[in-house]
Amino acid sequence: MKQSQLFSKTSKTSEADATSVNHDFLVRAGFVDQLMAGVYSYLPLGWRVLHKISDIVREEMDAIAGQEIFLPALHPKENWVKTGRWESMDVLFKIKSQSDSEYSLGPTHEEVIVPLAKKHINSYRDLPKAWYQIQTKFRDELRAKAGLLRGREFLMKDLYSFHATREDLQAYYEKSKQAYTNVFTRCGLDAIITEASGGSFTKEFSHEFQVATENGEDLIFTCACGFSQNKEIAKVGEGDRCPRCGKEKIKAVKSIEVGNIFDLGTKFSKDFDLKFTDEDGTSKEVIIGCYGIGISRLMGAIVEVHNDEAGMIWPEEVAPYEYHLVSLGDNDAVYKQSEEVYEQLTKSGKEVLWDDRREASNGEKLGDADLIGIPTRLVISPKTGDKIEVKKRAEKEIKIVSIKEL
């Protein structure tokens, strides 16, 4: 993509209502635009990142036998009344049609997937199964804030697993932990698996995947041994001896929740009468697990973790482009050489953003490259001759290489 053709432009000044690092950088670099509090448009650069995150999530969910589906956002009121959440869920958007039917806008999808599963699960032979989707969710948050971290409308992956036995759910639940860890590692994040409240459905803990960062909304108590509890359930404090390893001292860390996994037990199977016939002929309730990753929140979390004063620093697998080719100086030879490099890289399947704006100053271009944060910057200027200057966004070292070496 030629930067001169890119619809979005960068901005040097922060928006007055930029309340977080991720909002500030993502808006200034033209990745997203805030339509209203907690509601964002994703522009070409931002959409490319979301796409890459989504594809990583797809690969890892497919690897644990997840089957991708796509459920509606409009849900019939009666399904939510049946689970008691029409009244109890305070962030539920409610809507009335011309013909006076009432709907909710899905903030989560148990109310749709469990009745759907009922149509396709009859026997123990139909179990286990796992369905997931990547889809827009809606939550009527009174205080949407922190950029992409807490939105009214956001992109989420939710997977639901269906099991005949508690042991089978447990085995899948452990497998999902590894799949989740893979997702976050590939996104350049070190996620800490943290015990949290199981909510009203189960006495078991749920598990959250928390990423340590100063701007996090959550507080977790962790130990290097792997122990970690969310403040809401923690019985330890900072400096306490770790109850698991008995050696290290507990640290309090601010963090962002990027995923959670949940043992729903039979709560929703009971609500919708989802039963299966077991091998012995008896009828039993299906045991359900649910597993969420905030796709757009993850994009925000990556920015919160990977940035410096000048801008964002995208991890390789989720960067909008692999290379940012920057042509400096209003010089025909430079542009001719740049075009050749751009063509060669693009033809060999590399993803390149080429800053071909002849009217922009060198300072503007290098500043934009730092702000946008593509992992590898290639500079061609009157000084570089027939060579190219290569610099990793995350490093200071500059290498001079020939096109062939590149």
Place this chain on the structure above:
Amino acid sequence: MKQSQLFSKTSKTSEADATSVNHDFLVRAGFVDQLMAGVYSYLPLGWRVLHKISDIVREEMDAIAGQEIFLPALHPKENWVKTGRWESMDVLFKIKSQSDSEYSLGPTHEEVIVPLAKKHINSYRDLPKAWYQIQTKFRDELRAKAGLLRGREFLMKDLYSFHATREDLQAYYEKSKQAYTNVFTRCGLDAIITEASGGSFTKEFSHEFQVATENGEDLIFTCACGFSQNKEIAKVGEGDRCPRCGKEKIKAVKSIEVGNIFDLGTKFSKDFDLKFTDEDGTSKEVIIGCYGIGISRLMGAIVEVHNDEAGMIWPEEVAPYEYHLVSLGDNDAVYKQSEEVYEQLTKSGKEVLWDDRREASNGEKLGDADLIGIPTRLVISPKTGDKIEVKKRAEKEIKIVSIKEL
């Protein structure tokens, strides 16, 4: 994918409220599930088709310099008041938040993209530009009907183009016709470019892409020469001499609209004060075009056109899988051989659905293969020995080939 693992099951009986061929076949084959009138869940087979249609649309939109973005579904009321459509658009879903803010659920996105374009378009140098998205739309239809053809919630591609001059819009408009024709051809449809009303924004015609089928809601008057007008604006009737070629007689044809393209002129630029500075320094309103394809409707239209009594017949490029491998008879040798073929095809990058259900009867399996409609059926049975029976879904001829030949 092994069919025994597929979450969705086929059904022999039509739903009582199946009002159309596409609803009937898609639900019975487990591609979709109707949550309520006009609102569908896409199950793994259906979601694969939607994905393939979306990717075709992406390729063709990218080819005409479209840049993909993703806009919100929740829109602020004030934007819709500004265009006059808060009151005038009868299918607009309106919603109120806990804090009494009012939103609409986007049935189209001029009200979001034009203010967004205003932030990034200042000069003639910024034009032309084209942005598109593939996203869920909402319309509060009183009578949602005809399966995926008229929904309350549906997947749509909408592209918006921005131009400095009317000539530039016209040139892009013509280019989009070719891109649209490419999309429909690749989806196995012969779309007739049809003149239709330009609505309240322009005196020009808009153009619809209409696919002839008995179950279509629309009526068009067409000639083999390429002339075609929607009934709503047609000044010719069936049997009239074609006003364009002057030779052939006009035919009246029932059809489904699968796409439309629209010259919006400066209506929305005026509403949101979207201006650019031209080369001569004067300030002018940006001229806008909009271009829609109903992605989920297209899936329904394909089924309406490509089916027979036994089920659907998917065109190659949009089929959920390329091969349907069917193992007949409860016979170990057959399953061993089938597994080898499945592994070999899958390893070589082919998409295969393998009917590995040992408990299902031969009739059930062959019936399901016809219903699901994957283009190429491969049968392995005690009769086929070390060969494979190959049959195209759309043809009657059966070939016997070796694995190597395959």
